[in-house]
Amino acid sequence: MTLKLRSVGTSDRGLIRSGNQDALHAGTWLVAVADGMGGMAAGDLASAIAIEAVAPLDRETPEDALVAALQSGIQEATVRIRRAVSEDPERQGMGTTLTALLFARTGSCLALAHVGDSRAYLYREGVLKQITRDDTFVQMLVDQGVITADQASSHPRRAVVTQALQGDEVSPTYATMVPWAGDRWLLCSDGLSNVVRPDTLAEVLAEYPDQTACARRLIDLALRAGGPDNVTVVVADIVEE
Template identity: 85%
Template sequence: MTLKLRSVGASDRGLIRSGNQDAVHAGPWLVAVADGMGGMAAGDLASAIAIDSVAPLDVETPEDGLIAALQGAIGTASARIRQAVAEDPERQGMGTTLTALLFARTGSCLALAHIGDSRAYLLRDGVLKQVTRDDTFVQMLVDEGVITAEQASSHPRRAVVTQALQGAEVSPAYATMVPWAGDRWLLCSDGLSNVVRPDTLAEVLVSYPDRTACAGRLIDLALRAGGPDNISVVVADVVPEDAA
């Protein structure tokens, strides 16, 4: 059985921020979320550069070329951000997270690239798993056993990222996985994951089979929780080739 990816993306400014520094891509082969940082104009630009750099990957890619394709696109994004800062020194410090999922043309493999604190979750057989690891100060503390994951969720420095695309050398995380029919992926900025609990995310992903309705419900929940940040989500389903 040949598998395909079907996806929907949505983004909302939230209730506090004056603009939206997030950017998303939801296509048949590639899905991605970027969360810009470093001031309004610069954050917008950084996330847009990241998504514009990976968007050309939304084509049929052979299994053995997935990681290399993502590495190349992220290298391009980093170079473009570096150039943007060189053109305008006031952009110094701008950057963006990036979480991207690239589906192989055969449907038998997918690759994930991640840097920053946007997240990728996989719902498989009704169980939700966070696949990415946050590049944050508090995650470092959790890894070292200094604080618990529960304490991290309300830590005053939870927004401090330890890695992002800012034009310098970085070490994104890459992974490959075998997709299953029925898998549902959620990619999101921290405007969702910081205010909506994982068990609630799982409940919505299970309860709303329609991707558009599911994405809308997730954003609505983040807004109901105060919407303190920009909120971006991509809901992507692994389906048989002949499915809608």
């Protein structure tokens, strides 16, 4: 038996924003979520550039080349965003988060790349764990013991990111993990994680085995919570074949 990645992604502009600055990729080997910032047109462009830069990684990759592949994808995104800003000065300040998961061709390993505050969660054997750490001002305050995690969720500056893909050099976080059959990954923009509690996320991931129904339910919960931001969800399951 070989482990395979099966994914579904969906996105909604929410109830407040006039457009959607999120972008996603839900493939056979790669899943990714990007949340653009820096004004309407520029945010759209930045997230689209990031996803277009990493999308070619959705192919069979040896396990010892996963992190290098993600690094090259992020470097390509950085170069393209820098070029886009140089072509139009009004795009200055545009950027995007990026959280991406790349699955090895052998099914024995996966690698994660992360910059910004879009998140990756792993639901394994009934337990939900946030795998990524937000690159945000409030997370820094939490790490320093200034505020609690509960206080961070309602802090007025919770949307201030300390790192994003903006055409400059960044220091993404990379990690490798061993997948288990039955693992369920959730990648999402902060339009979901800022308004739906982790325990509720866990309940939905457990209750909806169908990926499309699961993703739709998560979007619906974000909208019921006011839908203040664009909402993007990718549900990826590790299955035996």
